[in-house]
Amino acid sequence: MSQLLQIAGSFKNLAYTALPILVPMAWRSGNKVYHTLKSPKYRARIHPISARNLRVVLVLAAATVALLLFYTPIARASEFNIFQITESRLQTPIEVVATRFRVLYAAPGAEGGQPWLSEAQARMPRNLRKAAAFTTEASWERFFARLTTLEGRVLYTGYGSNAFLHCDFCRTDAPWTFFLYVLPAILAPYIANLGLVLMVTRGPRNFITTTQSAQWTSIFVTITIVLAVLDVALFYSFPTTQFAMQTRHAVSRDAALWIYREAHKYRAIFLALVDASLAFVVWLAGTGRLWDNSFTEDGxxxxxxxxxxxxxxxxxxxxxxxxxxxxxxxxxxxxxxxxxxxxxxxxxxxxxxxxxxxxxxxxxxxxxxxxxxxxxxxxxxxxxxxxx
Structure with missing residues (x-):
């Protein structure tokens, strides 16, 4: 809550300057929209949406629901928080964290505790079991070795457990190596969503694309690319951002910002908003509410x-x-x-x-x-x- 108050306070002076300008503009725009919606000419041009436009809206609505319901659980399926499952603080020595982990998930009778054995995996949480499915003792030793320093733990909160457990070329003294490892996972949903936007706006006209959806190509392609660039920029500059600084000074596990895990949720929300917005404007244009589309249909x-x-x-x-x-x-x-x-x-x-x-x-x-x-x-x- 204190962070939100600080952010709000930083924009207070800007808000005081902009409100006298924005409020009259918003009032005039709202008044104009209200009278337009009430005019008989506007009501006369409204008509039921065509079957092809309805198909576009349904495809985008299905993509929106899929992003909100399935993307985050799938993306987090093999992500785990070693400090949470061992109930450790960020300042806890890594030897203690590793010992707790092996005690919790060691196979019965296994010397030294080997958590990747099948008998031990049966007692692991699902996300930890998936992450440990194809790992070796060397991978776990490397995983804990990367967490020995404070900088390594900061990078762990930013780039996730998969990078620390499976990346062979990553080094804590070179944060960009972790960035390269997670880059495909960051870009994958944006590329898929960009393909969906291009399919419904620039695909075959006799398949799914309509005149109402084709005119929104440049806007929503640009929005998707901008979101991808901002997401990539966040992870590229993460070690030098305020998020990393807050994690360095965190006194508890909950005070740290687990950016990589939270990014899945917000990435799904933003992409779902893009698809839902495109579906909404196609529906408005397809029913004549946005403008008179008699020129773009059979008129x-x-x-x-x-x-x-x-x-x-x-x-x-x-x-x-x-x-x-x-x-x-x-x-x-x-x-x-x-x-x-x-x-x-x-x-x-x-x-x-x-x-x-x-x-x-x-x-x-x-x-x-x-x-x-x-x-x-x-x-x-x-x-x-x-x-x-």
Missing amino acids: YYRSTQRAVQALDMAVQRLRVSTMLHSHVIARNKDFRTAYEQWGELEQLFDQKLREAPKVKEARKSAQQRKAALLRNVEAEAQNLIEKL
Whole structure:
């Protein structure tokens, strides 16, 4: 609690300066959002979410639940706290800690206490049993030797028991070696979550990605990468941070900060927040609550796209007709004569058609409706521009 008070006190002056600016901005933004939500135009554009957008939301929701329920227990499955299971303080001599450990988990009748024997493993906690499954006496001797110094115990709180027990190249006088050992475990959840974000935002359109999810790629990819960089930076600089300093001066086991174990929990929470936020904005966009998405569904956007494709096809046909006339009809005497005769017949037919009473009446009626049609076209164009 005292740490939280210290952190809050350090930001007190900044808060006093920022509050007079942030409070009016928040009030104006909230007032604008409130009136937008109450407007009939906003309510009219809300519609049920499509099946593809619902699939994206469900995938992200499943990932969020999996991170919160399963990631931390799995990540901590083989992590143990040697000081906790032996009920020792951080200042307890390591020889005493090792003796307590061997007394607690020695195999019956084993001289010197060999805790990796199968009979002893049956009495171990599950996480300790998994950690000791493939260890040897040399590994345990090296493990306890690394805890003989205060700096080694500080690194133990930061990089965990797996690094101290299984890493062959790690040295307490070179903390970066422990960092290299735990780096894959740190990056693995971020890489997996980054793959999930890319799958739902940049995957095959006919599989899972939708227009509403594709527009959030850069934002959530950037957030995931930033979280990974901050996590890596924390563990890289851990020996020189305030967390390590607090552990050096800790008078009890509970006063020390066990960063590696706690990082699993907060890593899962932050990644779950990323996935839940992406699912939420996809749901908002997919139901029309975030903005009018008639342009991104089967509305104006699809109609405009089909019209552009039809115009493009017409232009291609005109080009083919021009090439055919230039290279075939214009160079052949018989074709050219037939083309001229067809032109004369077309002009004669067009003249008779224009002189027909029904055609004259239709042209006159069209001239009368021209003004009304122009007004309707201008109104539709204005609505289209506003929605864009």
